[in-house]
Amino acid sequence: MSKEKLLQSIEEKYEELGVPVEAMLEGLLWSKPITYWDYIQTDALLGLQIPRTTQPDEMVFIMYHQVNELLFKMVLWEIDQVAKANTITAEKFAKHLMRISRYFDMLSSSFSVMADGMDVEQYLKFRNTLTPASGFQSAQYRKVEFASTELINLIDARFRDTIDRSSSFKHAYDHLYWQAAGKNYTTGQKTTLLSLFEKKYMGEFIDFMEDYNDCNLSSKFKQLPESVQKSEELVKAMRHYDYTVNVKWVMAHYDAAGKYLGGDDTALEATGGSNWRKYLHPKYQRRIFFPYLWSADELKNWGTF
Secondary structure (H helix, E strand, O other): OHHHHHHHHHHHHHHHHOHHHHHHHHHHOOOOOOOHHHHHHHHHHHHHOOOOOOOOOOHHHHHHHHHHHHHHHHHHHHHHHHHHOOOOOOOHHHHHHHHHHHHHHHHHHHHHHHOOOOHHHHHHHHHHHOOOOHHOHHEEEEEEEEHHHHHHEEEEEHHHOOOOOOOOOOHHOOOOOHHHHHHHOOOEEEOOHHHHHHHHHHHHHHHHHHHOOOHHHHHHHHHOHHHHHOOOHHHHHHHHHHHHHHHHHHHHHHHHHHHHHHHOOOOOOOOOOOOOOHHHHHHHHHHOOOOOEEEEEEEHHHOEE
């Protein structure tokens, strides 16, 4: 583009915004040049790691989880490119699903950072200072779930018959599968882990659940023309995303936890107090975003193939 056309385009842009182009140009005259550290906010980012103990490997633990949260934010950003779109093609849908899957591929492979990057002795010392905090309390991860599938697929399997489209969002929330890690359904007693989590996020979660009730990834898929739903590329991307998030990533977490917390008979409780071996394993969770895209045999053996 020539200099004259470029200036004309700039003038037209700022006229539409109602901003005098002279004011914008004068602002450029006095602005400082952008630098990498200003743009990325490096100093602020590197100042967010605050250990609570004297154990050096706690820094690995903190930074690893902060990286996870950044990736969850990237996932939510990509989901919205589909969920909030007025119209969507099979190609665009599949493209964003594969981006999200690659983020979860990174998350899955990254568990070796913790599994091989921390001394067990150090971990068992600093983990006690984290109680009752837990990765269970990642609000962004819960939002990824809400934005991916219909609520019925996130309900504890024991209570799915009590939930339908007429149920309140609060009733559905009270019976989500992950509530089992922090609540005794017989007594209704909640752990400190769950109580603190709900005090911070429950209202936000219920609003989020309502917001994505009809535009989550599964609902958006079902809104597509039948011919588009049969796109091999899209179906493959949907299945890949479902398996990557709900089996591959979960099992990587499960295996990493086993190194530090022990085997079936000797396993320590998670810092939040849950029976993590049953809470984490996909064959118990039965969390499947797109069950209609899997065969009866695949559903029966979920988490074991």
